[in-house]
Amino acid sequence: MHSGTEVPLPRRMTRAVDVGAVTIGGGNSIVVQSMTNTDTRDASSTSHQINRLAEAGAELVRVAVPDMEAAETLRQLCSESSVPLVADIHFDHRLALAAISAGVSKVRINPGNIGSQSRVREVAAAAAGADIPIRVGVNAGSLPHDIREKYGVSARGMVETALRETQALTRAGFSSVVLSLKASDVPTTIAANQLMSGRADHPLHLGITEAGAEWRGTIKSSVGIGYLLGQGIGDTIRVSLTGDPVQEVRAAWEILSAWNLRRRGPNIVSCPTCGRCTVDLPAIVREVERGLSACTIPLTVAVMGCEVNGPGEAREADVGLACGRGVGLLMREGEVVDRVNENEMVQALLALVWAYGERKE
């Protein structure tokens, strides 16, 4: 329904952190991000994938930096990217220093796995000098040994790890920190972020880690990220899928859209069809989805297969089609505007959508 959300979503207030031209936290729009899965040292494939992600709606893109050659490739990637890049670094603080000097807009690195406090200070000083934030990314699969001994692999253990990592940066005089606490288990991820949001005001990056292949990973992420968003928690989201990361971006937008938090393109509602349906609705919906795939107008389009719920839902949508026997009723903002033959109804609906979009602009 275009009447929009009825559940108040009071956002937990966090400090604002700038990542290039994008701001995470501080009540700003929830930022959609993703990560490349190309070999970072292959500048051409990586740049191509970054641009595909940006086109799909990624507002930040993270790249893995496993070695110095990858770190050096970042300079070219940054210059070719339309969105800020984030360097993902483990173990070796020199990679962080190289990535920062290559021009990335954020570094993800855990103080706990780069060794001494003097190395932490070096990275913090470089990040402060470049005016970029650091994300501390706690993953349930790699908690420090002593924390695992004390708390087990648990939400509490994840929060204690996040606090320890953040304090290491604070001691180095650095506070522009984004936090993530991810587990592959959805309830553990939710509990960790709920606990964390009561303990610090750093913006939270949400995700279910190792969520699995596309279908299963999308469901886990929708449940986990969706639940936290409904609790007002989360400043940036990343859906993790084993597969093409463009699907991560599409899923992230759809999760935000389900909560009416943000929308990219039309919301197409359509009925599941049942014994009352006399048209091939899945085929009609696919045709409508194809026809609107390039559409970025945030409106609700209803495509309904019968006379029971059809006219009612179509009435609540911005633009709607209710299919009867051989005819389609076209509706705009609750009014029937036309009645057309079955073979013309998809084209007529698409025309109505584009005209509606133009009128709104």
Add this chain to the structure above:
Amino acid sequence: MHSGTEVPLPRRMTRAVDVGAVTIGGGNSIVVQSMTNTDTRDASSTSHQINRLAEAGAELVRVAVPDMEAAETLRQLCSESSVPLVADIHFDHRLALAAISAGVSKVRINPGNIGSQSRVREVAAAAAGADIPIRVGVNAGSLPHDIREKYGVSARGMVETALRETQALTRAGFSSVVLSLKASDVPTTIAANQLMSGRADHPLHLGITEAGAEWRGTIKSSVGIGYLLGQGIGDTIRVSLTGDPVQEVRAAWEILSAWNLRRRGPNIVSCPTCGRCTVDLPAIVREVERGLSACTIPLTVAVMGCEVNGPGEAREADVGLACGRGVGLLMREGEVVDRVNENEMVQALLALVWAYGERKE
């Protein structure tokens, strides 16, 4: 992680309602249901689809009953079905009477759209005589005119409609009622069910109506149904998708599994891959998923692409594989049990899963 949920999910207590051998509410397991989209009068196709749904894990199946011929077909469908059937009826109370006498285990009908209170009494008496419940299904797209005037198409309007419908049955001496309040808008559906669960103790059937085609509908349903389950609300769930209803059943199970509420088959966790990954992980995961598609053992299997998070996550799973350069580490309950060559690792993992399952049985 096999350590399971850390978020307490205190279920809102509801009255128990029996649907054949299945019980909805009263703290019982959340029931998975779906609906056929064949022509109900075509007994052979409908029976075939019912059985496909049951095999996929549907514990109840609903069929639309648009006319008397469909109602009469129910007798054969009931005799051929391994799960209880629910008749979905609109407008004509005689269809409800015929469906009940044909042997269905539940009827979905709204008193408000079958006319006089004497007809409501007739249906209630027949349902009571057959010892079956009635589902009142409120759909935001078809609220009564006066309620729409007063409350708009809103969560409040949906709840007022549900209360009015339930009271009509109460006045007819009938109380074995399951309620559903569905909108295509996720926050409206959530708000309606939250409100409703504070107003009555009828078991709640959750779903997002007209959720759309498979991909988008799965995300909306995961967010909406997932959120309510996380709040302890919901006794039976139906994912509505425009497409093959078997996908509805698979998605419903996956949502329950994400919350660790119920599980059907293995939970496969796998990383999104990144620049550190040196194997074709999506292909490996697909091979593992294929190899385990007939597996109903509820265990966690980790398939990880690198040495950073891989061993940690694989350690937390029941059975895990962490792929390095040319080799795979096989893990069982946190212990490395084998190190095999890349070309043998999937078969070795599958063997480990089956052996693990046998040991657990």
